[in-house]
Amino acid sequence: MxxxxxxxxxxxxxxxxxxxxxxxxxxxxxxxxxxxxxxxxxxxxSKETLVATYLLARDRRWRAHVADALETPDLSPGERVTVPFRALREWMRGNPRGCAFINALAELPDPEHPGHQVAADQQQWLLELFTSLATDAGLRTPDDLAHQLLCLYEGALAVQVPATTRSSAETVGDAAAVLVRAAAPSNP
The missing domain is CATH 1.10.10.60 (Homeodomain-like)
Known part of the structure; x- marks a missing residue:
């Protein structure tokens, strides 16, 4: 460039x-x-290409941030499933306006817009990551669990209440850990 x-x-x-x-x-x-x-x-x-390039750059940084967090030594397979939430907590400190991808999807409803597609692809990547991590951890119904985790993740980004003492990412991280424990094969 x-x-x-x-x-x-x-x-x-x-x-x-x-x-x-x-x-x-x-x-x-x-x-x-x-x-x-x-x-x-x-x-x-075009502006559309610039928007897509902006979102692709953010997506690369976010994926690298999650990949770095997944390299944390001594994580159990179950703990690895919740790593994106830990990464999100850190990420949100420097990104107070919420998620660029959720914002883009709200502003760019046309699925033909290249920026819309980048934002949608980011969500699909995260869903596939949760599914892969849950499968690797041997958790029951990894597809269902991944969808639940994605909804928690997206909810944390949509609901940021600055006046509270806990971040939404911290709150949903705790909820995600509960879901992961409940999906463990040893639980009825």
């Missing part, structure tokens, strides 16, 4: 996350990044 393209993407990422995708136009992104609109279009082609 050229330095100009990097500035455009960095500026767009900040603006899209802070102000919303539909509220931010290419004029503002060009001004904020110090490039011309022509440079923006030469590098990305």
């Amino acid at each position: 050229t330095p100009g393209a990097r500035r455009v993407l960095d500026s767009a990422s900040e603006l899209f996350y802070e102000r919303g995708i539909t509220a931010v136009g290419v004029d503002l992104i060009a001004q904020h990044s110090g490039v011309t609109k022509r440079t923006l279009y030469n590098r990305f082609g």
